[in-house]
Amino acid sequence: MSRSVFAALLLTASSVAFPAFSQSWVQVEALPDLRTAQERARAYGAELKDVNGFRLRSGWYALALGPYSETEAEAKLRQLRGAGIIPRDSYVSDNGPYTQQFWPIGGSVTQPPAPEAVAPQALPAPVELDETPREARANEALLSRDQKKELQVALQWFGHYNAAIDGSFGRGTRNSMGEWQSRNGYDVTGILTTRQRKVLMDNYTGALAALGLGQVKESKAGLEITMPIGLVEFDKYEYPFVQYAEKDGSGVQVLLISQAGDNDTLYGLYEIMQTLEIVPVEGERSRNRNSFTLTGQNDEIHSYSYARAEGGYVKGFTLVYPPAKATDMARVIEIMQDSLVVTEGALSPDLSDASAQSIDLLSGLDVRQPKLSRSGFYVDGRGHVLTTAQAVAACGRITLDGTYEANVTATGNGLALLEPTTSLVPINYARLATTIGRLRAPVAVAGYSYEGALDAPTMTYGTLEDLKGLGGEAELKRLDLEALLGDVGGPVMDMTGAVTGMLVDHYVTGKALPASVRFALKSSELATFLSENGMVAAASDSTTQLDPEDLAVLGSDMTVLVGCWE
Template sequence: MKRLLAALLATGFFSGAGWAQEGGVWLQVEALPTLNRAENRARAYAGRFDAVSGYALGSGWYGIALGPYDPAEAQRLLGELKAAGAVPGDAFVADGAQYRSRFWPVGARGDAPGRAPVVAETATAPATPLPEGAGPGATSPEAPAPAPRVETLAEARASERDLDQAAREEVQVALRWAGVYDAGIDGAFGTGTRAAMAAWQRQNDHEETGVLTSTQRAALINAYDAVLDGLDLAVVTDDQAGIEIVMPTALVARGEAQPPLVRYDASGEEAVRVLLISQPGDARRLAGLYEILQTLELVPPEGARGLDTNRFVIEGADDSRVTHVEAALIDGAIKGFALVWPANDDSRRARVLSEMTASFKALPGVLERGKVPADEAQAIDLVSGLQIRTPLRERAGVFVDARGIVATTTEAVSGCGDVAIDGQLGATLMMQDAASGLALLRPATPLAPRGVATFQTGVPRIDDKIAVAGFPYGGALSVAATTFGRLADIRGLGGEEDLKRLDLNAQPGDAGGPVLDMGGAVLGLLLPGDRQSGRVLPSGVALALESEVVLTALEAAGVEAKRTEARIEETVQAVARRAGEMTALVSCWE
């Protein structure tokens, strides 16, 4: 710039909001919605101007102002600065009535300028040269800067009274972040807030008064906002998703849009991701999306979650990441977002999530499947290009009563952190017997199976046609597949009375499923192919655990099972339908 603006700032204590002093006005050059961004901009202005101040404006906004100036001079300076491009085109002359607590310069005293006289140099007057090596704010040896005066308790109380509701709540939020406050954010400075203020003062070597001075409040808020440095939080408007939201733009960049998600993937080394959720919908589709999103690998299964008629929230955490997902029904559309953040970085994650939640705005427009072209990356185990979380293994079981208790094999549940029955996690192990290979599962909440096993207690004939129901393709099919074969022997390969040998091509996902006669009665449970002392059975040979062994275990567990000795012949279609109704998908998860 061709000229240096210089103005002397008031140095006394300031009093009262609504403080336009006699004849004094300011040039308000910017207003920003977060303290961190406002401080960064104030710092930039301070590199060019001497008379830079920052004040809270209320409602969560912060203003940057130059001055104070004589009103006539202020109008002339504003015109020159705009013409030179030194300030934004929407800068204006302000009387200061809206200015509240002061945040810049850092550590400045008081809440708002008061009755100090206005002294300003014009833009045309050359600045007084500074000594060599001195910068803005430097003092000469002949005139050392006076030591800052500490506010008295009465002055601290007076400045505190002028805080608006938003500023008071911000203090409580910052105290909570500092670890000294755990009560509600209500802006009421009661005994809990006072105790927290005293604790913060004690931790920072200040006198414990329970009332923060202006300087102490600024230091607290500065520390609170410092965790956001380097994240470049900025409002992002995604017209395709119809969403406006603050994002850490230094860490993520826009990726692909595949309904119902727009992906903002990590742009650097930090494993941060943002997903925007956008699709047409109603309460039914909202509930479906709630279930689908929980299957994604980037949403750990451990964490709080909840769904009501028009909104859901999902929290998930593991050793590597913390994920927050939320969405709501808004004007016939489902809109929301997900934030995926590295574990063990709670301070920054909590601040970013707070900014994102507060700034989220649904705009017109929605991500619709028909309007986004398909690509070659589609797969059944992907949702919007994101990998679905998959179980360690998937096996079959058979429903043995109307409550949904399932008989399966010990191999199906071995080494599992969690077990699901037909997708419902939290199944408990009622019993398991390593010798026979049998396990019984109780669902987390009672299920209502479409069919329940009836066990055949009569002796079958060798070479009878039989059927096995299971999940050879894992959970890719929602209903069990049925494979037909024949009963090769009513004993095992070594003559075991509790086994039956089958002539059947079974797959690993069939293990634990029911072996049925052609009347739909259960002859036993299919065992894994390596049941015989770890030896793999030849192709076309399978073993089944005798139904009497299963019935004995059910009786010991207090489960009353259905029995029959009738020998009837049904069609292949009827047996397959009956088998599908009684067969459960058993999933083993880490």
């Protein structure tokens, strides 16, 4: 449709007749609201003369240069459009569509008289002319290679393009343009018009502005990176991290990683990072010789961690964000990883706030903790572990010594048999006693009394008080021994090192027993359980009394911390 025909249609639709005028204008933009139109008029006025603003009959607001004669208007249009000063979809218009003048404020040019007010609902919806595919392709050809790359980056940001940013508009780029057109309500041609390119780039620029992406130079940490500084603000230095907290309730956090070290340091950091609450368990993990990547997702947060060993340093970052921001953060992650520059220097351990440290914190960050920790012990050379069924009930996952994953392969009689998901070869494992034991004989329990607060099990000594429970339970033994909850599931040993039973958390209904009254499930019950589940328990044939030091080593070698996680 020609522009003259379009103008004629507008005149017809308004049902208002206007006299003919010889003035011509170069219309450069039409905006839906007055405030935006005034701002754009002010911007054009800083660069051009003869900027005027009129209300259109459609209710929109037009910015036009003039007035000129028709010949002058055509010449001005070619000059300014060719120089790229005004949009390529600018065109020459007459007075027909224009009513009240709003710019310059208080200004007036010759124009037709204002028509009588027409109810807004009686006016046709605004119609915007755009380029034909042929015109769009011709104008596209005028773009520089960098401008074409910027379009590909913008298409990539909105999830339409996933190929190389090369400034070449091949089939992949055309398909992504078509997807963008479809999503935004345009006819699908695979060729963006000048106006569509502007909408795409404005939306992209707006998205970046909302994230506040900017470069951060951390001289203390020895790194430079582009990150979403509009969403986070500096919090503190806590070796080996520079911590940025969320800003204005954004839900986004950033850790910049910086420490002196080599590949061994990198591998250690890889293990440590996985204990943090900000790195949820679910997610892909990968590590190669010089770098690692950790992802984590749960219903509350997602996180992405990247670090690499370079030039005697380990540098990287962690980005934490709400699941609702996953789409935007996927591109932010790429930008952060691509922009990371390692410079000289690293954080010093002296920057850490010692007062903020605790067993549940690492550099001021919460360390992920199991909901329950108990003891267990190896029962063969392949790493099978015996513990109480209570210790592993309703667990989302189970770990051995906080590191190795394990599955429950059998339960019964208050016992649970665990099998590690990776092959383990324990230093030692239990040999079960073949005798019932002697009353008042000394016994010892190896267990993680403080549920993992200490790196190794402790030994608790006591005596065998009875060969049955207080209620006459034949499967139990009663001990005089002040153990803690963390010891439950640990091996009860005699002085030869033979395992005479497993410490259990046995309740006597309605009774508050002395702290030293404890119970153990007999070794014969353990052997029966293992046999019923296809395993042959090793029997002890030792009669030699061990020194306390040797007994402690044996107990430590066979005992394992069992962690039950959500």
